[in-house]
Amino acid sequence: MEQLWGSVADVWAGICGHTLWLSLLFSIAIVFFERRNPKSVWAWLLLLYFIPVLGFILYLFLGWNMHNRKMFRIKEVEEQLGQAIRRQTRQLKAASMENIDPAISDYRELIMYNLATSEAVLTDDNGVRIFVDGRSKFQALMEDIRRARHFIHIQYYIIRNDVLFGEIRKLLVQKAAEGVEVRVLFDAMGCRGVNHRYWKGLVHEGIRVAEFFPAFFGRLQLRMNYRNHRKIVVIDHQVAYVGGFNIGREYVDLEEKYGHWRDTHLRITGSAVGALGLRFAMDWNYASGENLLESPGVWNAAEHMLEGPYIPEEKGGHCDIQIISSGPDNTTRQIRDNYLQLIHKARESIYIQTPYFIPDEEILTALKIAVRSGVRVHIMIPCKPDHMFVYWATYSYVGELVMEGANCYTYDNGFLHSKGIIVDGRVFCYGTANMDIRSFSLNFEVNAVVYDAHKAKEMEGYFQQDLKHCTCITRDMYAARGVAVRLREQICRLLSPLL
Secondary structure (H helix, E strand, C coil), X not given: CHHHHHHHHHHHHHHHHXXXXXXXXXXXXXXXXCCCCXXXXXXXXXXXXXXXXXXXXHHHHHHCCCCCHHHHCXXXXXXXXXXXXXXXXXXXXXXXXXXXXXXXXXXHHHHHHHHHHHCCCCEEEXXXXXXXXXXXXXXXXXXXXXXXXXXXXEEECCECCCHHXXXXXXXXXXXXXXXXXXXXXXXXXXXXXXXXXXXXXXXXXXXXXXXXXXXXXXXXXXXXXXXXXXXXXXECCCEEEEECCCECHHHHCCCCCXXXXXXXXXXXXXXXXXXXXXXXXXXXXXXXXXXXXXXXXXXXXHHHXXXXXXXXXXXXXXXXXXXXXXXXXXXXXXXXXXXXXXXXXXXXXXEEECCCEECCHHHXXXXXXXXXXXXEEEEEEECCCCCHHHHHHHHHHHHHHHHHCCEEEEEXXXXXXXXXXXXXXXXXXXXXXXXXXXXXXXXXXXXXXXXXXXXXXXXXXXXXXXXXXXXXXXXXXXXXXXXXXXXXXXHHHHCHHHC
């Protein structure tokens, strides 16, 4: 027995010894070869130094950097997209772009930035319907699915095999039988609880299915980061959805653990549908190898968006919209930079909703400057955590802004999952991205920037309604928290670049 234990000890010592050397190599790589945020660098170095074995394992699963923009490029669209961007950029610089409402001229620089970094063509003929309740959102979505004649493209981070997707699945199978092309794209990590036989069943019923970053050897997922967090639905070239709702029973208030699920989703008609269709096509091309832009029907809306004004069968409206996307395939953090520019542009008010508030230094500083400059800053977070470590880090950052004079609230009527920012009642940016480092740098995200005072005021109205179900975090309340709470906050905040 002693010999057995001795052998085990020798093996463990060997593993630890090699792991220490590997940790040292990874430390060198992090410092000298990977272009990371300094806070993230120090967080990884501390983890590798103090907990070498666990730190090494976590780095294997979470630490790899990925910047490969070519992964999501489709040659057929690059030239036309470039021409549209150059055309709009020239018009913006010449201050002669008729499509832009003079009321939003203050955001000209932001529009140009989105054109340059996210290839986000501005369209001005869009209608927007805002959903803040899962039941009404999915009811509208299923009605649009029933009306589909050509194609239905569905992309969600989470799709659960439960009663909600059961209803949607019946409709999709029916439409596939009618000759409608139906495609479903899901993220392997978000759908890790769904058996692969379920997806094969969908394929057998005529639905095309693709998996983003599939696991190895069944359920072994070596890429915990770099998840496709986007939620996009495009139906024909008439209507599109983007926002925070995934597909699962909790999103329609059928899960007691969370209670009421407060989220925000947008139903968009008009030329911006083409931008979301293009985003789906690029993700689908990477995950499945099928180039959707070779199909004239799918390419139709995107082509009209790039070439100029487009009048769809279902009339849009007068909202100016840019669809922006970001992810680890690009070194530019487009959605984060939009949040930052909007904060800097604010003159009267900033409304932020997010389930996870872990800003980088620039965002945090910008919000402090806004508060000190007399801008009314309002931040709403959940009252209950779904990820404990993230929640305590969130509370730490929110508390810092409370002490600066910001108005911060916890949403008490269930779980707040809404993600976005409203500035001065004139513009808002909502979609799939949380206001945290993970959404800024590690996940594939998509947001809609809506330049429309009427819709921005409507979004503000929903925020004001939510305040009836909130608790205001006061300075006295935050200052009175106990030693244990302070310790939890500081530990989680130290690790926040990794969360």
